[in-house]
Amino acid sequence: AQKITQTQPGMFVQEKEAVTLDCTYDTSDQSYGLFWYKQPSSGEMIFLIYQGSYDEQNATEGRYSLNFQKARKSANLVISASQLGDSAMYFCALFRGNTPLVFGKGTRLSVIA
């Protein structure tokens, strides 16, 4: 069975600092994808970044980058230069190719001024 583990229930970061949110996954498939979503207090899930299992380079989208370590089955999200608006829940999700996404339980990030 596929599984996503986010071990940090909550994280604090100073404004303008970088922060890493951890995500480990478990799948026996060779082809899969990993996603990160942001959920602000309004509730809507916002897609941030995607990493395919065969992608040779780590994905980057603006201030977001994904530290993908395939052998360790980890896909950590790195947010550079944190902003107050980054305060939200962050969810890691796994896509195997023929099934819907499996989500982790999330990490609550609080950015401190």
Add this chain to the structure above:
Amino acid sequence: DGGITQSPKYLFRKEGQNVTLSCEQNLNHDAMYWYRQDPGQGLRLIYYSQIVNDFQKGDIAEGYSVSREKKESFPLTVTSAQKNPTAFYLCASSDLIGARGIKNIQYFGAGTRLSVL
């Protein structure tokens, strides 16, 4: 603008009542999903559909029902059999699951908060 519209934003259910949550998308996506989120928790899959007139149960389908009569619409009914319906419900859509070369990025609506009176 393209997107996913969920309505209503807030919904109250009385004992023994069925209620229906609406989800409409104009992204021309084949697949649609319903998730339930409890406070401080992740998303749990209720039902999903990949084509019109077909849908599959997710992890927590008991007490819920869905229909997919149109590609654009995927309403969720919370039946009286669901004894603990208070939660935040999110609808999502994506390209066809498993389609070659497709990342299957799911796009979400703004959600419906359901409470029991």
